Amino acid sequence: GTSCPVIEAVRGSDFCVLVTEPTPFGLNDLALAVEMLRTLKIPFGVIINRSExxxxxxxxxxxxxxxPILMQIPFKKEIAVAYSKGIPLIEGFPEYREKFKTLYYKIKELVK
Structure with missing residues (x-):
């Protein structure tokens, strides 16, 4: 959402990562967040969770x-099962360690 507490939380940020999912509600909230961040002149990018x-x-x-779409995390049962057991994504799926490093460098470039 984009309520007053959200605006206060992001005010002064160097960059915001918006996490959404490909649903009508996700799109609606994303559009509101993009408008808010543009108004506040805060750079941002998107991670699409459950992208499939x-x-x-x-x-x-x-x-x-x-x-900018920074990363897409697919909708996979294995990921959901690991998450439900409290296993971080990069521990349950080591291939994501490199993907999160790439995410870091993308954000670093966008903040420059």
Whole structure:
């Protein structure tokens, strides 16, 4: 959401990572957050969680609005099971360690 507490939480940030999912509610909240961050002049990027769920409207929105998609995390039962057991993504799926390093460097470049 984009309520007053959210605005106060992001005010003064160097960068915001918006995490959404490809659902109508996710797209709606993403559009509101993008508008808020642009108004506040805070740079941002998007991570699409459960990316294989739903349709491509979030991807289309990001393309049209020139919003960088930083990472996509697929909708996989194995990930959900590990998460439900409290296993961090990079421990349960070591291939994500490199993906999160890449995410870090993408953000670092966007903050420059």
């Amino acid at each position: 769920l739903g349709d491509n409207k979030v991807d289309e929105f990001c393309r049209q609005e020139k919003v």
